[in-house]
Amino acid sequence: MDESAEETKVEWREWGEAAFEEARAEDKPVLLSLSATWCAWCHEMDREAYSNPMVAANVNDSFVPVRVDVDRQPRVRERYNVGGFPSTVFCTPDGDLLTGATYLGVDGMRQVVQRVRDLWSHKGEDAARIPRSLREDPPAGELSPEIERLVAGQLDDKFDDSYGGWGDSEKFPLPRTVEFALKREQALATLSAVSQHLFDTYEGGFFRFADGRDWSGVHHEKLLSTNAGLVRAFANAYLHTGDETYREPAERTVEYLTTTLWRSASDSSDAPNAFAGSQAPGASDDDPDVSDYYSLDPSDREAADPPAVDPTAFADGNAMAVDALLTFHAYTDGERARTYAERALEYLLSELVEDGHVCHFAGDAAETDLLADHAHLLSALTTAYQVLGDDASLDAARGVADVALDELRTGDPDGAEPSPFVDGPREGPGLLDRPLRPLDHNAEMADALVDLALLTGEDRYREAAERAVAAFADAADRFGVQVAAYATAAARLCRDPLVVEVADEAGSDLHRAALRVADHEKVVVPDADLEPGTAALLVEGERSDPAATPEELNERVAERWD
Secondary structure (H helix, E strand, C coil), X not given: CCHHHHCCCXXXXXXXXXXXXXXXXXXXXXEEXXXXXXXXXXXXXXXXXXCCHHHHHHHHHHCEXXXXXXXXXXXXXXXXXXXXXXXXXXXXXXXXXXXXXXXXCHHHHHHHHHHHHHHHHHCHHHHCECCHHHHCCCXXXXXXXXXXXXXXXXXXXXXXXCCCCECCCCECCCHHHHHHCCCCHHHXXXXXXXHHHCEXXXXXXXXXXXXXXXXXXXXXXXXXXXXXXXXXXXXXXXXXXXXXXXXXXXXXXXHHHHHCCEECCCCCCCCCXXXXXXXXXXXXXXXXXXXXXXXXXXXXXXXXXXXXXXXXCCHHHXXXXXXXXXXXXXXXXXXXXXXXXXXXXXXXXXXXEECCEEECCCXXXXXXXXXXXXXXXXXXXXXXXXHHCCHHHHHHHHHHHHHHHHHCECCCCCCCCCCCECCCCCCCCHHHHCCCCCHHHHHHHHHHXXXXXXXXXXXXXXXXXXXXXXXXXXXXXXXXXXXXXXXXXXXXXXXXXXXXXXXXXXXXXXXXXXXCCCCCCCEEECCCCCCCCCCEEEEECEECCCECCHHHHHHHXXXXXX
């Protein structure tokens, strides 16, 4: 439990079956406080509402209060998040929802506590509900090019021509959405806005989001996942344009990741040799949204204590960082990016993966076999094989994928019907025993499975990707821009992605030229088994004429686009 929670007057329990058993024995609702180490308003609620003696007494008397770290318990986060953090959620002793809110001050908390007590007294379990996402299967449909068209239409409708980005209120950088839109001007305009408003020009790295349509009201927390996603998005924009405007923020963010967020075993025996999960915003005591630290001049920042870093090395975030850093290295030959990617990947495979099963982080409380961990690690491993030519990465990718196929799919694994992945084991307290089929992580897994199928020649991986994408296809016209990665996966399944096969081992001039073919959705196969005398060729439905040099490879690419 974090220090902020421990300093309150609430008698917090840890998330687990024991808390719900206590609630059942005492016939009390459960109060779930969903918080994050990087969340300034979470700490503000601890300082104000939960440290107020009257509020704390009412909470302790009438509820079983449970504190949840949303980074460490992502399955709890996805089931109980009511619109942001902190999430203040009231549920039955069995975990069904009663009501919830986000941040509450002292007066708001008093009112909600009284209202929930009255609700429980008069209606009890009858007042509870289960979220629709846990009650209904996603609307399956036919996998077709129409999915890409529908999602692209959503991006067109929601794009902000004035300020960049999508939507007319708060703005998130949405790196996967940017990548889907890279063939449209929307992507570059959005990256320019992200670079202008969310990039820390002094220390590097990107802030999480902004409150205003014009990117005002920046929230200054820095998350590993956000920064890794943006390194990859900016690197892919650099691949398409050759413009240093996109390379420079990526390079500065690589530096931020490998300094501020890097935890080295040489610094501490407990450090993981991997990337930390996040850096707090350094918010002021007067207003959690106003950061004293980031408002300082560079010289004053140098003398000030930087915001705290959560040292936990999460599997999904580190896998995203590996993927991003190797992508950046592939386009730039940046050795720093490669070195730290290899170190983090070694940590993941040696400490968090066993026989294909992925642990969310190192610790007794960590969950195993979460879909997000498997999907992002699979993507990192397929990227590692393409960039580094490491056979061990391909073997590990098979193991991670096979566990996901065996443990996390719904429906008949050997059938032909749509079959989405669930977010983790279908067991646990509260609503954890109900399957959740997250669209974004199904898309990530499907996209990585396409790569794995092309790298191994094993069609079963592509078939699993097709069934996962088809499981959501009938709702494609209703998807928001946040899940445009789903359309990327669908498009790559509906048309053969470009494959560049290179007979040379990884690192040769021809292999490096293949990595820099300006198509960020391509797959590069190093050390390919080609006919004697063939150094490289393109495969996209049909096979191109062979290429013997980087110049000839570029000619084959130009012929393809003509």
